[in-house]
Amino acid sequence: MKLERCQDVFALLSQYLDHELPADLCDQIEAHIADCPPCVAFLESLRKTVELCRKLQAGGVPAAARDEHRRALQEAYQRFLREHGGCSDSSNS
Amino acid sequence: MDPARSDAALVEDLIAGRPGAFEEFVELYWPKLFQYSYLMCGQREDAEEVTQETLLKVFEKLDQLREPERFKAWVFRIARNACYMKRRKSVFAPVQELSLDELMPVTQEDGDQRRLEIADWSSLPEDIALQSELRERLEAAIQSLPEIYRAVLILRDIEGLSTQETAEVLDITEDAVKTRLHRARLAVRSYLDEYLRTAGART
Numbered sequence: 001m002k003l004e005r006c007q008d009v010f011a012l013l014s015q016y017l018d019h020e021l022p023a024d025l026c027d028q029i030e031a032h033i034a035d036c037p038p039c040v041a042f043l044e045s046l047r048k049t050v051e052l053c054r055k056l057q058a059g060g061v062p063a064a065a066r067d068e069h070r071r072a073l074q075e076a077y078q079r080f081l082r083e084h085g086g087c088s089d090s091s092n093s
Numbered sequence: 094m095d096p097a098r099s100d101a102a103l104v105e106d107l108i109a110g111r112p113g114a115f116e117e118f119v120e121l122y123w124p125k126l127f128q129y130s131y132l133m134c135g136q137r138e139d140a141e142e143v144t145q146e147t148l149l150k151v152f153e154k155l156d157q158l159r160e161p162e163r164f165k166a167w168v169f170r171i172a173r174n175a176c177y178m179k180r181r182k183s184v185f186a187p188v189q190e191l192s193l194d195e196l197m198p199v200t201q202e203d204g205d206q207r208r209l210e211i212a213d214w215s216s217l218p219e220d221i222a223l224q225s226e227l228r229e230r231l232e233a234a235i236q237s238l239p240e241i242y243r244a245v246l247i248l249r250d251i252e253g254l255s256t257q258e259t260a261e262v263l264d265i266t267e268d269a270v271k272t273r274l275h276r277a278r279l280a281v282r283s284y285l286d287e288y289l290r291t292a293g294a295r296t
Contacts, residue, residue, distance in 0.1 A: 006200045006209075011193065014275035020256070038200050038209030045214045049282040052217070052231055053250035056128070062141070066123045069145045073119060076152035081110045084156045 006032075009039050013046050101161040108155060122148065125252055126172050132235050132247050133176045143179055147172040166258040169248060173262055189239035196279035212289035234284035238277055245270055246277035 009032050015021045016029050033039045103121070106114035126147050131140035150171050158167055201208045218224045235243060235251075248259040249270070260267045 007197055010197045011275075014278055015271060018256075020271065038198075038211075041209055041211050041214075042198055045211060045286060046278060046282050048214050048217060049278055049285060050250055052227075052285075053235070053246065053278075053281070054253070056228070056231060056235075056251055062127075062137070065141050066119070066127075069141075069148075070119060072145070073148050073152070074115065076149050077107075077115050080152045080155055084108070 006036060006039050006042075009033065009036075010042060013043055016043075017047055017050060099162075100164040104155075104158065104161045104164045108161075119148070122151075122168065126168070129169065129172055129247055129252055130176055130179075132232065132251070133173075133240075133243065134179050135236050139179050143172060143175045146175045150175070163258070163261070165254060166261045169252065169254065169258075169262045173244070188241060191239060191242055191276040191280055193276060193279075196276060196283055212286045214286075214289065216289065230285065230288050231281070234281045237284070238280055242273050242277035242280065245273040246281070249274050250278070 009029055012021060012025060012029060016026065021029070033043060103114065103118060107118055123144060126144040127140050130143035130147075131137060134140055134143060147168065151168055154171075158164065160167075198209050198211065201210075218227065235246060238246065244263055245259060248254045248262060249256070254262065256267050256270050259270045263270070265273075
């Protein structure tokens, strides 16, 4: 595969950012973008998009809701331990 | 909480009933599952229910987990099914495909120069938490993606699952994960580019 046009490069940029491309394709992309400002700008905007998505993680979570549900979860967990032999009720062992 | 501790170690402690394992697990997975469900279902109330249902099911089925090192994929599979149940009305919605050609930018030849119509991305803040408008735009962009792309982007880029784990959760090939992820990212990029241009025009 030979990357001749910007469109060929654009098509592979996610895999490039994720280090999922074979070395020869990486080299070709790097050779192309070294001399192609539009591809650099596009790559940077894609990189930033991925970065922003990663930072979205775990924000805006309602702590109150989580605490409210914790009791039911604790009960489900204790049931699991009783039925499948965990060691938290160590007083029995 | 030790961030470097693996899921396999955590689940081992959970199964053994070691002190603190339950709290650590809920602290770690509640926010992850809430975020995933919210972006998948679009409603905070639904997301809360899906998160709780998923975690209850995890405790119900924990004895059936055969490979602790695949715990994360196993949990998200349960969450995926809970989301499908919540969204059963739209199960029959036709699958929408995103066309690569439409998402790719067009470069123009200008003499020897190649040009690309693109917003100024350097104006974007580094910390999205400080910028609620941008955060809302990004969430809206993700929620506007057709479901098959949205699911991949959330698992890979937001929840940090590997390509292999994502393929496992969604029952698709790793190649399909890569293809859909690229289109999803291009679509979100294009949405943000549009937003930055109009925001730039306003200031």
